[in-house]
Amino acid sequence: MRPGSLKGVQLVVRDIRAARAELVGRGVEATEVRVLRSSGARPAKDDEDLNNVGFVFFSDPDGNGWAVQEINVRR
Numbered sequence: 001m002r003p004g005s006l007k008g009v010q011l012v013v014r015d016i017r018a019a020r021a022e023l024v025g026r027g028v029e030a031t032e033v034r035v036l037r038s039s040g041a042r043p044a045k046d047d048e049d050l051n052n053v054g055f056v057f058f059s060d061p062d063g064n065g066w067a068v069q070e071i072n073v074r075r
């Protein structure tokens with residue numbers, strides 16, 4: 001596989017805000033936390049429940065694309 005050809009690798013975490021802070025603290029250029037719904041994407045509000053809809057995106061040094069999703073409760 002060529003470097004940078006992998007897109008959409010997804011990680012699941014319990015706390016998307018903490019995961020983003022960890023990434024940024026390690027020098028990763030990650031997006032702000034976003035809410036993704038079928039109607040589109042928007043920035044997350046500070047007090048918003050992000051279970052299943054909170055995402056952060058970043059690329060690794062090879063150019064591969066990553067998505068991090070918050071799932072803290074399974075129904």
